[in-house]
Each structure stands twice: as C-alpha cells, then as structure tokens.
Amino acid sequence: MVDLEKWRAEFYKMHTGDNQDTKRTAFRRARETLTNTKVVIVENDIYSIPSVRPTIWSDADKMIDDARSWNPVS
Numbered sequence: 001m002v003d004l005e006k007w008r009a010e011f012y013k014m015h016t017g018d019n020q021d022t023k024r025t026a027f028r029r030a031r032e033t034l035t036n037t038k039v040v041i042v043e044n045d046i047y048s049i050p051s052v053r054p055t056i057w058s059d060a061d062k063m064i065d066d067a068r069s070w071n072p073v074s
Contacts, residue, residue: 004045007031
C-alpha cells in the first residue's frame with residue numbers, strides 16, 4: 001500500500017522527463033491506466049495491488065515470460 005504523494009514522489013524521481021509538466025502528465029496517465037484496468041485499486045488516496053489479479057494480468061504474465069525466454073542470437 002502506498003500513499004498517493006509518496007507514489008508520485010518516487011515516480012518523479014525515476015522518470016526521465018525534461019520538466020515537471022512532463023512528469024505530471026506521465027504520472028497522471030500511468031495512474032489512470034493502472035486504476036482503470038484494476039491493476040491497482042485506490043481508497044482514500046491509498047493505492048494497493050488487489051489480492052485477486054485482473055484477467056489482463058495473465059496476458060501480461062505470458063508476455064513477460066516470453067520476453068525473458070527470448071534469445072535473439074539463436
């Protein structure tokens with residue numbers, strides 16, 4: 001679980017945007033996407049990962065596994 005302001009501060013530290021407006025827009029888009037797809041849930045500005053993962057994650061898990069096993073040399 002993470003407070004909105006703590007999450008935002010960490011995001012801004014890691015984001016490579018040139019200015020605060022770029023970081024603000026990127027954070028808003030990321031937060032909206034994650035909450036709209038139920039990857040994270042929010043209650044009273046506290047964000048957390050749900051105990052039951054949404055169906056979309058099974059596709060993401062497969063893509064990650066495929067990417068990890070990909071070998072461009074072979």
